[in-house]
Amino acid sequence: MQDVVLTLSETAQAAGFQLVHLAEVGSTNAEALARGAAGETQPTWVVADRQTAGKGRWGRSWTGFDGNLFATLLLTDPAPAARIAELCFVSALALDDALLTLAPDLESRFKVKWPNDALLDGAKVSGTLIEATTRGATTQVAIGIGVNVAHHPGDMPYPTQSLNGAGIAVDRDQVFAALSRSMVTALAIWRRGQGFNAIRAGWLARAHNLGGxxxxxxxxxxxxxxxxxxxxxxxxxxxxxxxxxxxxxxxxxxxxxxxxx
Missing domain, CATH: 2.30.30.100 (SH3 type barrels.)
Incomplete structure (x- = not known):
């Protein structure tokens, strides 16, 4: 496979997003929120080659595994507080769209599970952790997205899978470039919560076990x-x-x- 350099899509660059690429970090969410506390207000992706203290929901570890995607998007005042949780659904659709641009045959194999997991052939391939902090009148949100691109953990209480393990020949940099593009589109559809009905409909169209x-x-x-x-x-x-x-x-x-x- 041809080497691909980690980069933002042209769409993301044009929308004013920026990229911070780190070799190693404890947690991309913690790093993004720390940068927000230090005054960063521009939409910023923080991506690490390796994460040593990352976590998912309920405090589960999300670390190690070189070649996987560890990425967090920092947003400042993205929506009223009551709408922040909707970003789980926004990010799920953005990831789905990103993967389908890279591997269109995934459409029937890739599903979303409430509220923030992505499944490939019924096994978890991605998770999202939304964290927010408020200082004065400003709220900053970290959308942490982990994708099992090259590897997947084998000691979890549920089935897991990686893209490469499922025969999807993509690398971390390709997944991130596609995600940085599709996230701009998903956020524009969401419109700070005003377009959640469209996001909700798109999520349900991809929902795992709907009706079951x-x-x-x-x-x-x-x-x-x-x-x-x-x-x-x-x-x-x-x-x-x-x-x-x-x-x-x-x-x-x-x-x-x-x-x-």
Missing amino acids: PMVAKSGDRRIEGVFVGLDAEGRLLLDTPDGREMITVGEVVPALAGTVH
Whole structure:
């Protein structure tokens, strides 16, 4: 494969985004937020060749694995506070679009799982962690995206996969260049939350197990039902024997067919 230099797409450059490329960092999210605290307000991608203290949701480790994508986008006041969580769905669509430009045959194999994971052939290939901090009237958001490009962990409580392991011949730099382009488009569609209906529709079109049985774990609750969609605020909708449940925070896994009635 021809070598590709890590770079922002022309679309991202034209939109005023900038790139910080580091050989190694503890966490790209922490680095991005630190730069924001130091006064950076320009939309900034922080990409590291290696991450030594990264984390996903629920504090799970997301480190090591040279050749994978460790990237965080720092945004300043991207939307009203109530809309910030929608960036999970925005970033999921941006990644989907990026991968499909590189490998169009992925369309039937790549799905999104509520609220922020991407699945390839049913196994996790990417995760997103949204973190925000507010100082005075300014809110800065770090959209951390990790993609298993060359490698995937084997000690996780769920199936994992990498792009290369699934036969997708792309490298980290190609994935990032495509993502930096598609993120500009996704953010423009979202329009600080005003276009969330379009984002929601696009996400549902790619949703894993829509219409199928699902288990949601929220706090101490285990909720079984049929995954019927998202509401206008991005909450997961499950139809259960006791009625419709709206899940705001939690994790979901497909249930065995026939276990939900």
